[in-house]
Amino acid sequence: MPAPTFLSQIQSRVRIEHVFFAILIVAIILRFAFLDLKLFHHDEAIHAWFSYKLLTEGTYIYDPVYHGPFLYYVTAGMFALFGDSDLVARILPCIFGVALIPLVYCLYRMEYLSGKVAIIAAAFMAIAPELIYFSRFVRNDIFVVFFSLLIVVAFLAWIQKGKWYYLLIAGVSAALGMCSKENMPLVLVTFGLFFLYLVWSRKFVFPKMWLRDIVIAVIAFAGVICLFYSSFGAHPEVIFTAGQSAISHWLDMHGQQRIGGPPYYYMLLFVLYELPILILAVVGVILCLRRPNDAQKPKEAVLETADTELFESSEETVSAEPLAPAKKKFSLVDLFRRPERPVLINRQEEFIRFAIYWTIIACLTYAYIGEKVPWLSLHQLVPMIFVAAYALSFAGKYTKPLMIIACAFLLVMTFHVAFTPADIAEPIVQVQNSEDLVVMMAEMDAADKIAIASDQAWPYSWYYRGDAWNNISYYGKKISEDSILSGNFDIVMMHDGDSYESLPGYEKKTIRLSYWLDGGATGTNPGWLTYYLTRQGKIGSINTDVFTKISS
Template identity: 80%
Template sequence: MPAPTFLSHIQSRVRVEHVFFAILIVALILRFAFLDLKLFHHDEAIHAWFSYQLLTQGTYIYDPVYHGPFLYYVTAGMFALFGDSDLVGRILPCIFGTALIPLVYCLYRMGYLSGKTAIIAGIFVAIAPEMIYFSRFLRNDVFVVFFSLLIVVAFLAWIQKGKWYYLLLAGIAAALGMCSKENMPIILVTFGLFFLYLVWSRKITLPERWLRDVILAVAVFFGVIFLFYSSFGAHPEVIFTAGPSAIEHWLNMHNQQRIGGPPYYYLLLFVLYELPVLLFAIAGVILYLRRPCGKKQVTTEEILPEISDAEFFESDGETVSGPAPPVPVPEKKNPIRDLFRRPEPPVALNRQEEFIRFAIYWTIMACLTYAYIGEKVPWLSLHQLVPMIFVAAYALSFAGKYTKPLMVLACAFLLVVTFHVAYTPADIAEPIVQVQNSEDLVELMAAIDASEKVAISSDQGWPFTWYYRGDGWDKISYYGRKISQDSVLAGDFDIIMTHDDDSYESLPGYEKKTIRLSYWIDGAATGNDPGWFWYYVTRDGKIGSINTDVFTKNSSA
C-alpha cells in the first residue's frame, strides 16, 4: 500500500478523543518525571512544614500570609497516605495541573470549542513552561486555576443541561478556590460581570428551577468555606476575622510592594517563557475583532459540534473544526463596540463565538488586574495564561495549511524552555524561580546527615526546618542569631553554619566554605551580563543569593 494511502487510512481512524488521550499522557509524563529533581522552593518548604505540623500535631489556624487552608489539609492527607517527602508534596499539584486538560475536552464536548481549537489548547496546557513548572510546585495557584476553569465548565453545563448538580459542582469549585488563595474573589468578580452581561444581553436562559439550584449552591459554597477556615470547627472565630485580615494584609502588601515590579512584569515573563502563546493570543484578539458579523440568527442546535474525527490531521490543513458557519451578511460595525454589543431579539447563543469572547475578556481582565497589583511574583502568571491559551488556540484555528508548521515551531520553543527551567538540576538565572533554595544545599545536607551535632548560628532556619523535621532536628542546635565564637566552639559541633554577612573570620579546627542558601536572578549580582538578547538566547545571567558560611570540623582535629 502506498505510504500516503496508508497514512490517510490511519488519519481517518484518529478521533479527537484519541488525540486528547495522547495529550494527557504527555502532560502526565512532563509533570511527574523527576518530580523531586530539585529541592523545595523556599515557599514550598514552608507549605510542606505547616502541612506536616497539621498531620503530626493537628494544629492549623488560617494566616493570610500563607494563604488558604485547602493546600495544608490536602497535603497533610497525602503525607498521611504516602509519607512526608518532597515528591509526595508535589503529587497533588501535578494532578491538578494535568486535570486542566480533561476540562478543555469537556468544553469541546459541550460545543464551546471546535475540535481543532480544543486540541491546540490542550497541547498548550500540556507543554507550556509555566504550566509545567508550577504544576510541579507546592503552591496554591495551580489549584486556583483548576477550580477557576472547573467553575466555567460546570456553570456552562448547568446552563446547557439544567441539572442542579452542575451548579452545585460550580459552587464547590468556587468554595475550594476561596479556600486556596485570596485572589479567588477577583476571579469570581471577573466571572460574575460576564455572567451579568450574558443575562443582560439575553444570550443565556436560566434553567426553570434556577432559584432552587442557586440557593443550594450558595449554601454549599459557604458550608465548605466554614469547614476549612474554621479548621473543621476547631476555630469557628476565624470565620469572622479571615476576610478582614486577608484584605488588610494584601492591601498592605500591594501598597508596600514588598516584591515589586513594573506593570509589564508579566508581559516580560510571557516573552521569556510563553512567546508563541502570547503572539497567537494577540492575533486571536485581532481576528475576533475583525471577524465578519451578520444578522443571521444562529440556534443552539446549529452550533453543536459535528466534528470530523480526523479533521485536525487533514493533509491540506484547510479544514476548520466545528459546523459550517452561517453565511454572514456584511455589515459595517465598530469592532470594539461590537465586542460587547447587545444583540437584537430573538437572541440565540453561538457557543464557540461566545466562549472566545469570554476568553478574551478573561485574559484582558486578568492581565490588567495583575499588572495593577503591587505584589509581582511569577506564579500569578498562571491566572493570565490559562484564558490566554484559549485565545491563542482560536487564532491558530484560522491558520489553515500553516497550522501544522506553526504548531511545530511553537511546541519546539515551549519544550526547549520547559526542559531548561524544569529539569536543570542546578541554579539557573531565571525569574521564574523567584527565591529558590540552592542546589548547593544537596551536598551540605549530605554532610549534615553524616554528622552528629550541627549548629545554625544565625536566623537561617529554612529550609532545614522542613528537611530535618521530627527526630532529624535533634542533632541541630538552632540559635536564631550569631553567638560568640567561644560559645559555638564549646559545643564541639561537626558543622557550624552562619550567615556570610555576619560570620566568623575563621574557627580553629574548622574548614570554611561559603555556599548559596537561596538564589534569584539579579542584574546587580554576580555572574555574566551578556545583554538582553544574548541572555534570551543563552539564559546565562547574573544570580543574586543569600549565602551561608559552612564550617566543617577537620577530620584530623
C-alpha cells in the first residue's frame, strides 16, 4: 500500500467545520473590505439621514414610502456607538449578510443538507455578487432575507428538539422581518402554505407542548411589532394604521409601475450576475422532478417514518437503504400526494423540495409585482442557491471543476460591481450617486458659501448634515441671476436642465449627480452579447451645472 502523500494527509484532517470557517472568512472579507469605497446610493443617503435625525432629534414615525422602522433604529444605534459615517451605516448590513453562512451550517448540523450541498450553498452565499453588493448597502432587503432563513432554521430546530425557545426565535425573526420591509408578509404566506402542505401530507408532527410554544411565539411576534411601529410608545396610533397604509401605498406603486420592468426582469439580472447559480438551479428543479421519489435519497440522507417524531435529534434517527425505483411513469401529482399510511421521510429531500417551492413562488411573485428594483432579487436568490447546490452535488467527478468555474464567474462579477471605484453601466446600481461627487464635495469643503438653486438636495443633505449645512443656501429651485450674484457664492449648483448659460465671474462645468444603465443597455453596441462581454453600456444620468467663482 503506497504511503499517503502530504496533500492526502492534509485532506484527511480537514473537517467540514474547517471548510465552513474558511468560507466565513471569505464572506467577511468580501463584505467588509473597502466598505466606504463608493458613495452612498440615493436610497442609502435617505436611510442614513433619517437614522441620523432619529439619533439627534429622537423623531421617527412609520412611513411605508421608506419601509419599516427596524433599519432606522438599528442604524441610529450604530451611529450612537461608533459615530455617523458611510462606513458605520453599512456595518450591520454586512453582518447580516455574513450571518447567512452560519445558518447554512445549522441546516447541515440538523441534517437537512448533506455536507457537500451545505458547503456548495455556503460558498455561493459567500461570493454571490448580488448578495455581496446588497450586503454592503443600507437597505432593508438583506435584513429580510436573513430573518427569512432564520425563521426556517429556528422552526426546524423546534420540530427537531421540541424546545419552546426555538419557536420564540422564529416568532421574533418573523416580527423583525415585518418591521424591516412590507414584503415580509409575502414570505410568511409562502412559508405558511408549505407548512399546511406538510401537515396535510402528515410529514409533520407537532412537539408535545406545541400549543404553549405557539402562544409564546405569537405574543413575542405581536409585542415586537407593536414596539417598533409605535416608535417605542411615541406613536401608538400607528399600530392600528400601519398595515392599511402599507397595503394602500404598495398596491398603488404596483399599479403605477413607477419603476417598471418586464416580468423576466430578475431573470436578466441572474443571467448578468448569477449565471452559474441560475443554470444549476434549473438543473436542480429538473433533477428533483424527473427522479422518482424513492431514488432521490442521497447516501447521506436520513429517513424516518411518519409515526415517529419527525426530525428528532441525530442520535435518535434511523437509517434506511433506498427503496427500488418504482416502475411507473413520472407524475407531478405524486410528488405532493397525501400518503395513505406512514411513509419514509427524507429530511434532505424534503428540504430541497421546500427550496424549489420557495424559489418558484418567489420568482413568480416578483415577476408579477409591478415595481422592479434590483435588490428584490435577493429574495429569489437565497432559496435558488440551495437548489443550485443540490444540482451540483450530483455532478460526481465534475463537481470540483464546475465549482471552480462557477466561483470564478461569480468572483469576477463581484469585483466588478462591488469594487470598481467608478460609474459602471450595470442595472444593479439602479440610481447610484456618481463618483463625480467625490471631487465636487472636495471643492465644496473648501468653499465658504454654496448655493443649491435646484431641487437636488440629495445626497448633500446627508453629507452636509448638522453644522456643515450652515455654509449651504438651499433654494429648491432656479432663482434669478441677480439674486445669485448678490449672494457672492463661491459655488453655485443647478440642474443642467434648468440652469444659466453662464454667470459673470464664474467658471461652468457639468457633472453627473446620479446615474443608471440607460434603456436597452447596449448604447451604440451591436447587441446584448457585446454588452454582456464588455459591459460597455450607455449610462443615463441626472446632471448638475456647477459654477465656480473665478479667483480675482
